[in-house]
Amino acid sequence: MYTIAARPIKPYVKDIISLYAKTIRNLDPDQLKRYHKTILRNYIYGTNAIDGSQLSEEEVNALLTDEIVPKNRPNNDIWAVYNFIRLQKEDLSGPIDISMIKKIHKILTRNIIDRDGKSSKSGEFRTAAVTISGSCHPVSRPDKIERDLAELLRWKENAKVDPVELAAIFHARFELIRPFLDFNGRVGRHILNLMLIREGLPAIYILPNQRIIYLNALQEADFLNYRNIVEFVIKRMFNSMLHILSVSSILQILQTMEIVNKEVEDLFEKASLE
Numbered sequence: 001m002y003t004i005a006a007r008p009i010k011p012y013v014k015d016i017i018s019l020y021a022k023t024i025r026n027l028d029p030d031q032l033k034r035y036h037k038t039i040l041r042n043y044i045y046g047t048n049a050i051d052g053s054q055l056s057e058e059e060v061n062a063l064l065t066d067e068i069v070p071k072n073r074p075n076n077d078i079w080a081v082y083n084f085i086r087l088q089k090e091d092l093s094g095p096i097d098i099s100m101i102k103k104i105h106k107i108l109t110r111n112i113i114d115r116d117g118k119s120s121k122s123g124e125f126r127t128a129a130v131t132i133s134g135s136c137h138p139v140s141r142p143d144k145i146e147r148d149l150a151e152l153l154r155w156k157e158n159a160k161v162d163p164v165e166l167a168a169i170f171h172a173r174f175e176l177i178r179p180f181l182d183f184n185g186r187v188g189r190h191i192l193n194l195m196l197i198r199e200g201l202p203a204i205y206i207l208p209n210q211r212i213i214y215l216n217a218l219q220e221a222d223f224l225n226y227r228n229i230v231e232f233v234i235k236r237m238f239n240s241m242l243h244i245l246s247v248s249s250i251l252q253i254l255q256t257m258e259i260v261n262k263e264v265e266d267l268f269e270k271a272s273l274e
Contacts, residue, residue, distance in 0.1 A: 017200075017201060017237075019241075020200075020201070020202050020237075020241055020244065021200050023244055023245065023248055024244060026248070027244070027247070027248055031247045031248055034247050035243055035244050035247045038243050038247075039202075039203055039205060039240060039243060040064075040088065041057075041060065041061055041064055042057075042205040042207065043084075043193070043203065043204075043205035044060060044064070044081055044084045044085075045057045045060040045061075045205075045207075046205045046206045046207045046208065047084075047185070047186050047189050047190075047205070047206065048060075048077065048080045048081065048084075048186070049207070049208045050185060050206060050208060050211050050214070051183075051185050051186060053077040053080060054073055054074060054077055055070060055073055055077045055078070055081065059073070060081055063078070063081050063082075064081070064085070075111075075113070076112050076113060079110065079111045079112055080108070080112070080186075082111075083107055083108045083109070083110050083111075083112075084108065086107055086110070087104065087107045087108060087190070090103075090107060092104070092194060096153070096156070096191060096194060096195065097153060098146065098149055098150065098153070101149070101179070101187065101191065102123040102124070102125075103123065104187050104190055104191065105122065105123050105180055105183055105187050106122040106123030107122075108183050108186055108187060108190075109121075109122040109123075109182070109183050110122060112182070112183075114181070114182065120181075120182060120183075121180075121181065124180075125142070125145045125146070125179045125180060126142055126145070126178075126179065126180055126181040127142050128142060128181070129141065129142060130178060130181065132175075132176075132178065137176060137222040137223075139176060139177060139178040140176075140177045140178065140179070145177060145179045148177045149174075149177060149179060152170065152173050152174065152177065155170075155173075156170050163195070163196070163199040163201065164196070164199075164201065164230065164233060164234060164237070165226070165230050166195065167192050167195035167196050167199075167233065168192070168226065168229045168230040168232070168233040169221070169226050169229070169230070170191070170192070170195065171188050171189070171191065171192040171229070171233075172217075172218055172221035172222075172226060172229050173221075174187075174188045174191065175188050175218055176221075176222055189206070192204070192233070196233075196237070201237060202237050202240035202241060202244065203240060204233060204236035204237055204239070204240055205236065205239075205240070206236060210236075213232065214232060216228070217229040217231075217232045
């Protein structure tokens, strides 16, 4: 179904993934809480901002930490943050299937008002044709959404590829199906993180200054070239690794270990500059 044009995961990437697993197990409760809080804040801010939220990073942090509601901001943007908080408390341990996809959308669009001033059709697939701005590829027809999603989910279960590639490619194909009228990006990015976390990998977040690179990678995936979206996800995983290493103070220790060769150090440095 999907021709994979991504390069294989390099060995040093697997070393870092292994290091993440070992490090996360050895964090004390305070370190673990600090790490998850940072990733969650950046994730909620970034995934909403990419899709047009006007809330600043500081406003999102104040809303999450002190429940300070920003003034003169769209209600949809405020509810979008609350809905992500609610989503963190939901049981999403079941299989990633059509029911799960609809559940995530329903939670994320609670109290969201659409462009016509009506309540968003939470958890319902669109019944109208849509297009993706800047893309020459058609998205799934409304009457083909369930079929295309089912086909994608079957591929996910049977594909013999690295879990990072699997998550990145699934994300790209989900966004091309575009099953909902709105919040497709936010639902898709959440599923991407679910797939990573279930494989013992670090969750990622995408900030507004990475939006163009991210969208370009998705557009290339429309032509079945998945290399850039896979490498984009890998790079964002490294960025998450920087946070966990900083709270555990392991980064300094690693400078003296052979595992961190020049190539990995360069990649860490690039990720930290973004």
